[in-house]
Amino acid sequence: RKEVEQDPGPFNVPEGATVAFNCTYSNSASQSFFWYRQDCRKEPKLLMSVYSSGNEDGRFTAQLNRASQYISLLIRDSKLSDSATYLCVGFTGGGNKLTFGTGTQLKVEL
Amino acid sequence: DAGVIQSPRHEVTEMGQEVTLRCKLISGHNSLFWYRQTMMRGLELLIYFNNNVPIDDSGMPEDRFSAKMPNASFSTLKIQPSEPRDSAVYFCASTLPNGGNTIYFGEGSWLTVV
Numbered sequence: 001r002k003e004v005e006q007d008p009g010p011f012n013v014p015e016g017a018t019v020a021f022n023c024t025y026s027n028s029a030s031q032s033f034f035w036y037r038q039d040c041r042k043e044p045k046l047l048m049s050v051y052s053s054g055n056e057d058g059r060f061t062a063q064l065n066r067a068s069q070y071i072s073l074l075i076r077d078s079k080l081s082d083s084a085t086y087l088c089v090g091f092t093g094g095g096n097k098l099t100f101g102t103g104t105q106l107k108v109e110l
Numbered sequence: 111d112a113g114v115i116q117s118p119r120h121e122v123t124e125m126g127q128e129v130t131l132r133c134k135l136i137s138g139h140n141s142l143f144w145y146r147q148t149m150m151r152g153l154e155l156l157i158y159f160n161n162n163v164p165i166d167d168s169g170m171p172e173d174r175f176s177a178k179m180p181n182a183s184f185s186t187l188k189i190q191p192s193e194p195r196d197s198a199v200y201f202c203a204s205t206l207p208n209g210g211n212t213i214y215f216g217e218g219s220w221l222t223v224v
Binding site for chain 2: 087101
């Protein structure tokens with residue numbers, strides 16, 4: 001079983017829709033979590049951190065449930081420019097190790 | 111500020127040839143990571159260094175792969191001999207001291223072994 005698992009998608013949604021991605025992790029020692037965004041043929045870039053209390057950045061909301069070892073990303077009012085692959089990432093301290101999920105592909109259509 | 115710089119950006123080579131990928135860290139960063147990305151397996155951590163010292167190389171697929179960090183700002187990933195299944199995008203990334211939360215990626219080296 002992979003340490004961080006995501007539904008690969010693709011998620012095809014119309015512009016303006018709300019879409020949610022889920023991610024589960026198996027390493028209970030993971031301390032922090034993040035969502036990265038990767039555009040086609042580009043490198044991954046940090047989208048946002050995920051806090052236990054939930055956090056919001058504009059149209060994006062991230063949630064962490066440690067009891068269920070579950071992370072989510074909600075995108076409201078999706079734009080064409082949101083089309084990308086979204087990577088869930090777990091950080092295990094001590095070894096300074098980041099583990100990436102395989103990513104969920106989002107396609108926002110007119 | 112210059113980001114993580116990788117070279118070559120693209121390489122096509124024949125099976126059996128040696129491949130060397132290069133990476134220059136962001137100034138002030140002290141952790142370096144080599145990742146490999148394929149459609150089938152996603153982004154896999156191959157090896158990472160802290161302060162030039164290899165910490166975890168458990169992701170290196172086999173003895174054909176080796177990585178070095180001869181100084182604080184530079185690293186190489188070598189494949190010898192290369193095989194078609196090594197075709198992938200190889201990303202180098204770095205983080206600040208005690209700043210493992212944010213990892214900065216280079217643009218990747220796109221390797222095709224024919």
